[in-house]
Amino acid sequence: MIEEITTAKEGEMVINIGPQHPSTHGVLHLLITLDGETIKKLEPNLGYIHRSIEKMCESLSYRQFIYSTSRMDYLSAHINNHACAMAVEKAMEIEVPERAEYIRVILDELTRIASHQLWWGAMAMDLGALSPFFYAFREREVITDIMEETCGARLTMNYMVPGGVMTDIHPNFVKHVKDFIVQFKSKIDEYDTLVTDNIIFQNRMKNVGLLSAEDAISYGTSGPTARGSGVSCDIRKTHPYSLYSKLQFEEVIETGCDSFSRYLVRVKEMKQSVKIIEQLIDNIPEGDFVAKTKAVIKLPKGEFYSRAETARGELGVYIVSEGGTTPYRIKFRSPGFSNLSALNHMVKGYKIGDLVAIMGTLDLVIPDIDR
């Protein structure tokens, strides 16, 4: 770091943002080289909450390792668990009961809405609007209550197990989800009137952080970040898993390539998630919620990869098995890490004041990046 500062050219200045900075939403440290107010270079400095989850997983069984993934992208805990469970199921050729699939997809989509709501509130707060945060939490609170009732936890749910889900849903689950949908639909327009249509907000978000479609692919971005650049990359559509091939929903794509497009993608995705839940909530079939599996899971020798669409983008779980009860190697391809790699390119040439408006739309969750 000291070396960086001394190597700055004359007239340039190096400043530190973070690791303790409200707009990084966690412990991310950015080293920024400035020329006046213009950003010349940005270098992220990671690892403040690195726990080496990949190494830990090498000594955990195939039932245990799923729980550590709730601690990666904690806002998409269900979807992380889902991706890991799918990898094990694929390797073991376990047939998941239909009831479990329905429960999984409903919870995945609730997670996505909750995650986008937190992002929406935090994004507006980063830009100086405090009240949207409370509006977002009004609806998010209902979702966390539903999670608590059924899974017993509000953040790190650990609800999905290989073969299905851990316990059956709470008797009130269907009623409460329906109540949530009614409440959400009556309030979602407030999001637009409060923030989306706000001219000050639009002026700050439009035409900053441009990321062309070609660059979005080259930088390996996925999720709303890439879809805001017009790249079709929703794993639920391109490589459908679970029930997604049977469901009616649209992949939200915006072609503006700027921060505002990425904002619009997330707001519209919330509406699509509600559409998915509506199709499922009345038709949850009766039956088992978990398939019968052996007490000790031994994966066959080989390599297994599963992909899922989290709220931030594509999560890949790559398991190398030697035939034992623990994985030989696990790699989590986290969406945040790849999305962050595009940040330097996105902020170059913009003013330091735009940094938060650009970084906020990547929706970074630091434990997901550090792992």
Add this chain to the structure above:
Amino acid sequence: MGNDELLEKLKELFPDASIEQGNDWPELLFEHAQVADGKFLEVVQTLKSTNEFLFNYLFCETCVDWKTHFNMVYHLESTQYRHSMVLKVKLNHEQPSIDSLSFVYRTAEMHEREIFDLFGIVFTGHPNLKRIILTEDWVGHPLRKDYDDPINMIKL
């Protein structure tokens, strides 16, 4: 392109490499000697720019320590055709090094820094190869199988 067709085409193009159908996608494995001296970049450029393949999206890059050797693993996808493949390169254990892909796929820059940090693979031609997650003065590479930390390691 379907996996079978892809497999045939890859066999045609790279007769020296070992090719097999993996669980999901065709897997192409090179020995390090086959892709030394900058040839690896040619292979990747071919996969990226040949009209039939267009593997333009590197969605996962990682490494596996097999104790006697390392395997670099690249998962490639074409955003146009939606087909995928796995590219592997076997590296020796003493001085593992391979060409950096950071100018072919920009995302590789950070992934390679992570692999350098945790496995100690040296990427030649990388613009900024230094530790990314651990501190600069950290000794050793934690994801290697022979790495041992008697104080901090959690073993079950």
